[in-house]
Amino acid sequence: MKKGKQTRNAxxxxxxxxxxxxxxxxxxxxxxxxxxxxxxxSSQTLPELVWWDVLIDRGSHRFAARVAEEIAKYFKAKDKxxxxxxxxxxxxxxxxxxxxxxxxxxxxxxxxxxxxxxLADFLNLYPACPISRFLDQLPTGIxxxxxxxxxxxxxxxxxxxxxxxxxxVQAQAIYMGFVLGKLFVKKGxxxxxxxxxxxxxxxxxSKQVGASICAAVNMVAGxxxxxYAEDAWVQYFWKRxxxxxxxxxxxxxxx
Amino acid sequence: MTDEDQIRxxxxxxxxxxxxxxRARCEEYKPDFQAPEVFNVVTxxxxxxxxxxxxxxSAPQLWNGHSAxxxxxxxxxxxxxxxxxxxDPRVRARHYVDHGLGQAVLALEHRKKERDCxxxxxxxxxxxxxxxxxxxxxxxxxxFLVDVNVGAWSGKTAREMSEEAGILDFYNYxxxxxxxxxxxxxxxxxxxNSGPSESSLTRQLWMPRIAESVSDIWNLHxxxxxxxxxxxxxxxxxxxxxxxxxxxxxxxxxxxNRFGSDDRNLNSAAATSRTQVEPSAHDKTR
Numbered sequence: 305m306k307k308g309k310q311t312r313n314a315x316x317x318x319x320x321x322x323x324x325x326x327x328x329x330x331x332x333x334x335x336x337x338x339x340x341x342x343x344x345x346s347s348q349t350l351p352e353l354v355w356w357d358v359l360i361d362r363g364s365h366r367f368a369a370r371v372a373e374e375i376a377k378y379f380k381a382k383d384k385x386x387x388x389x390x391x392x393x394x395x396x397x398x399x400x401x402x403x404x405x406x407x408x409x410x411x412x413x414x415x416x417x418x419x420x421x422x423l424a425d426f427l428n429l430y431p432a433c434p435i436s437r438f439l440d441q442l443p444t445g446i447x448x449x450x451x452x453x454x455x456x457x458x459x460x461x462x463x464x465x466x467x468x469x470x471x472x473v474q475a476q477a478i479y480m481g482f483v484l485g486k487l488f489v490k491k492g493x494x495x496x497x498x499x500x501x502x503x504x505x506x507x508x509x510s511k512q513v514g515a516s517i518c519a520a521v522n523m524v525a526g527x528x529x530x531x532y533a534e535d536a537w538v539q540y541f542w543k544r545x546x547x548x549x550x551x552x553x554x555x556x557x558x559x
Numbered sequence: 560m561t562d563e564d565q566i567r568x569x570x571x572x573x574x575x576x577x578x579x580x581x582r583a584r585c586e587e588y589k590p591d592f593q594a595p596e597v598f599n600v601v602t603x604x605x606x607x608x609x610x611x612x613x614x615x616x617s618a619p620q621l622w623n624g625h626s627a628x629x630x631x632x633x634x635x636x637x638x639x640x641x642x643x644x645x646x647d648p649r650v651r652a653r654h655y656v657d658h659g660l661g662q663a664v665l666a667l668e669h670r671k672k673e674r675d676c677x678x679x680x681x682x683x684x685x686x687x688x689x690x691x692x693x694x695x696x697x698x699x700x701x702x703f704l705v706d707v708n709v710g711a712w713s714g715k716t717a718r719e720m721s722e723e724a725g726i727l728d729f730y731n732y733x734x735x736x737x738x739x740x741x742x743x744x745x746x747x748x749x750x751x752n753s754g755p756s757e758s759s760l761t762r763q764l765w766m767p768r769i770a771e772s773v774s775d776i777w778n779l780h781x782x783x784x785x786x787x788x789x790x791x792x793x794x795x796x797x798x799x800x801x802x803x804x805x806x807x808x809x810x811x812x813x814x815x816n817r818f819g820s821d822d823r824n825l826n827s828a829a830a831t832s833r834t835q836v837e838p839s840a841h842d843k844t845r
Contacts, residue, residue: 316675318668319707327710328661333703340704347595533593542592556582556606557575 343526345465351541352391352529353521355423355435356476357462357469358455362422365472365502371415372476376483378409388484390477391529393537396434403437425451430544434537452548468504471514474521475501481524495520566619569817573616573810580790580804581609587798593649600652604641605793608634612786612806616779623772624740624751631778632737634785639717639734641789642724645796651713657705658712660696664705667692733785776814783807 322329334340343349359368375389382402387394410416420439427436429452431443461469478498481487489495495516497509504510529535560568584605590598615621615630644651667689674685696702713720721730739746751772753765783806791802 316672318672319665322707327708329707329709331703331705331707334706342700342704539592542595546590546592551586553582553585556585557578559574 341526343522343529344532345470345522346463347542348529348532348535348538349521349525350459350462350465350470350473351538352393352525352535353473353477354459354462354541355392355426355433356390356473357458358426359419359422360469360472361458362425363418367415367418367422368476369479370413371410371419372480373483374410374413374415375406376480378406380484386486386528388477388480388486388524388528390480391525392434393529393535394434395437396537407438426455429455429548430541432540432544447548456549465518466505466514471501471504471517474517477521477524478517481520487520565817569813570617570619572813574613576806576809577609577613577616577786580806581605584790584793584798594652596656597648597652600644600655601641601648601793601797604637604644605789608637608641608786608789611637612782615782619774619779622774622776622778624770624775625772627775627778627781628737628740628747631781631785632734632741634782634789635729635734635737636717638785638789638792639721639724639726639730640713642726642792642796643713643715643720645792646724654714655712656699658708660700660702660705661707663692663696664702665707665709667696667702729788779810780807783810 319329321332323332323335324330356368356372359371372390379387379389382405383389389395407416410419423435424443425448427433427439427443428446428448431445436443458469461467462473464470465474475498478487478495482498489498493516494509494512497513498517500507500510500513501517502510504514532538585602588598588602611630611634615627621627621630640655644655670685670689670692674682674689677685693702696705715723717734718727718730721727721734738744740751749765751770753767754770755762756764756766787804787807790804790806794800794802794804
């Protein structure tokens with residue numbers, strides 16, 4: 305390192321670019337761009353999108369993409385709300401007519417049976433999930449221990465929003481935005497190369513597309529979802545997850 | 560069994576009892592997912608209080624005026640902090656975490672500056688430390704979005720927090736006196752580490768010293784007392800039930816059973832040479 309740069313670094317003040325307000329030092333990203341509203345991927349957005357991973361895991365990427373496309377096509381004609389129908393909470397308040405209409409639409413496209421089968425174990429873990437409203441019969445609530453373990457492992461991977469699984473789940477939401485005609489991307493922007501996400505993270509372009517998808521979903525979640533504490537599905541998800549996987553404090557008694 | 564073996568066995572039993580009590584409370588405390596940080600902070604502080612008690616109990620050579628106050632004052636701090644947080648847990652637990660993250664960011668920035676000026680070898684080591692620190696912060700909040708508050712985390716002094724929590728006496732009679740040792744004030748060092756020289760010709764000068772301070776079982780009782788205070792306060796405020804921690808009395812019973820009324824083995828010269836400011840064992844009101 306050149307001596308000049310070393311000297312400059314040595315004289316650089318710690319928190320020098322932070323803004324002092326009272327006893328607090330506010331980081332540049334906050335005092336120049338903020339204020340920020342925080343949306344947590346792992347606490348909120350992930351539980352809202354997790355059903356797509358269930359479809360991918362139990363079916364395939366292609367199947368999940370087809371389901372996303374057909375749901376978006378169904379609502380494109382009918383729905384004037386801002387919803388993209390990617391989040392589980394989107395299905396909490398829709399009327400019986402819409403539920404039946406969507407079911408019929410998916411049946412006609414030969415997607416319904418596989419959709420129900422793919423989601424069965426997941427909905428048995430979380431029987432009060434809004435998606436259960438689409439089933440002809442309510443979930444039994446009988447927990448398959450093997451599936452619970454598997455689901456727990458999937459969640460572990462999904463916690464990293466930049467893992468391949470995490471990015472592909474988020475890609476479902478962006479795809480729906482495109483199909484619904486609610487998302488437009490200017491030519492030349494990375495998100496315009498959306499299909500490249502299939503190769504994530506093997507190519508440089510797919511990594512850029514993946515990053516754009518993560519940023520876009522963060523924005524969408526922040527504007528469309530209720531605040532974390534008021535998100536009924538997410539609150540249920542975590543409470544039920546605790547029932548399924550109670551905390552083990554035995555380590556407190558072991559040195 | 561030698562005296563030393565007996566003491567070791569007692570310490571082991573004390574640790575097991577404390578861990579058991581901690582576990583029972585954590586199991587009984589139900590998280591609220593609307594504010595999970597409340598559960599995280601409260602249980603962490605309970606565990607911290609138990610840790611401090613166990614650590615002091617495990618080291619009889621530290622049961623003296625030089626060292627025990629370092630632990631006891633930390634325990635007083637934890638008790639005041641937890642008492643105050645539980646008055647408005649959702650808001651205050653969040654502040655507590657945010658402040659801690661800010662402290663981590665500050666430490667990180669200092670490390671980065673150190674790295675910038677370091678030689679090649681040290682740079683590599685520092686890079687690893689920095690990466691680990693960043694990861695710890697980023698799993699909770701992106702470090703570049705964290706405010707760094709160099710003031711008190713609560714915006715209040717310990718005294719103000721104690722007053723608000725209704726434990727001002729505890730602050731006055733426990734926190735403040737033990738603070739003298741923690742901060743090595745003249746109040747402490749003037750007694751434990753210094754004293755007038757013996758000769759009248761040099762009386763104006765005080766000689767440095769390391770005062771003899773024997774292990775005093777009283778310090779173990781104090782640790783147990785403050786642990787009981789915290790556990791009982793938690794029982795009432797967080798579990799909404801009557802307080803049930805009696806570790807101090809239990810330890811007293813264990814000592815009686817194992818050693819009878821003979822305090823030789825536990826260096827309990829407290830009656831004649833006790834220099835702590837805490838009231839006597841008969842006072843159980845604080």
